[in-house]
Amino acid sequence: MAIGYAAGNLGLSATRRERRKGLLQLLLRVEAWLDARRDARALYAMDDRELADIGLSRTDVEVLNVASWQDRLPAPFSR
Numbered sequence: 122m123a124i125g126y127a128a129g130n131l132g133l134s135a136t137r138r139e140r141r142k143g144l145l146q147l148l149l150r151v152e153a154w155l156d157a158r159r160d161a162r163a164l165y166a167m168d169d170r171e172l173a174d175i176g177l178s179r180t181d182v183e184v185l186n187v188a189s190w191q192d193r194l195p196a197p198f199s200r
Contacts, residue, residue: 161186 164172164182172178 161182164177164185169179172182
């Protein structure tokens with residue numbers, strides 16, 4: 122019982138919460154990056170006619186991919 126009070130008084134539970142919060146943020150960023158990667162693959166798989174149907178060209182797809190891939194990396198790897 123005394124150990125639980127000591128850990129609470131030292132703020133160890135807050136440290137664990139911060140670690141969990143940081144891990145959750147990392148996982149959410151990785152998930153967003155994987156979603157963006159899946160979307161980019163879908164756009165690359167389309168031919169020029171299909172891209173024109175949604176108002177894009179092959180150049181637009183390239184620009185979107187090059188401009189934003191670094192922004193979707195997890196925090197330790199971003200620029």
